[in-house]
Amino acid sequence: MAFSEVEAFLTGEPWVPFENRPKLELPSPSERRALFEEGRFDLANRARAQMTRGVSYREFKVGCSVLAWHPTEGPILYDAYNFKPVKKEEKGEAKRCAERNAIRFAEQDGCVKIIAIVTASREKSVSEKYDHDVLHPCEECRSLFRTVPAIDQDTIVYNILDTTPPLPDEEIAQHRKAVMDFVASTSLPLPDNTIIHPPLNTEFDIMAEERTMQELQELYREK
């Protein structure tokens, strides 16, 4: 279900197709940065929540939250996690990195600009040319970034190392039970799938690196 259809369902407003809505002006790079600053904490927490849902045969979990601009809807957030259930070499589209998945969702909805790409992981290195303290987008993702028209040199890349310990299993189990009870008590669809995520440890102790797309590209060009 597209974002606008969910919105229409929840508000009871008649659904107006995107193409029939008034177009909004694309914000300038500095206005886009201000939108990112405003959403930074929310984006970080969403990426962290997605990380807990990551699927990896070697427990290499990554979550991503993307802040995108839609021509009629304005800023929209998209979330995704990585999906690699079996050990197998995958290239290009077949590699389901969290970043690729979130960017594809934004593109499918018709977003014209990716304002920020935020990732969270407990991993530090992808064992490429040199070590780094936080997980950077992999080579496949970096080449994807160069081909997506909605991504430009001002797109912000914010990579988080989430060192907070996971919550105890019993606390997560309690949360899941509360969610299932809620689902059973209502016929409404869940308004936001973030509530079915395992709860995050709220001790928000993170290390992060932030750069523009241009800076990311330069970093990998010089090494």
Ligand SMILES: [Zn+2]
């Ligand atoms: Zn990747």
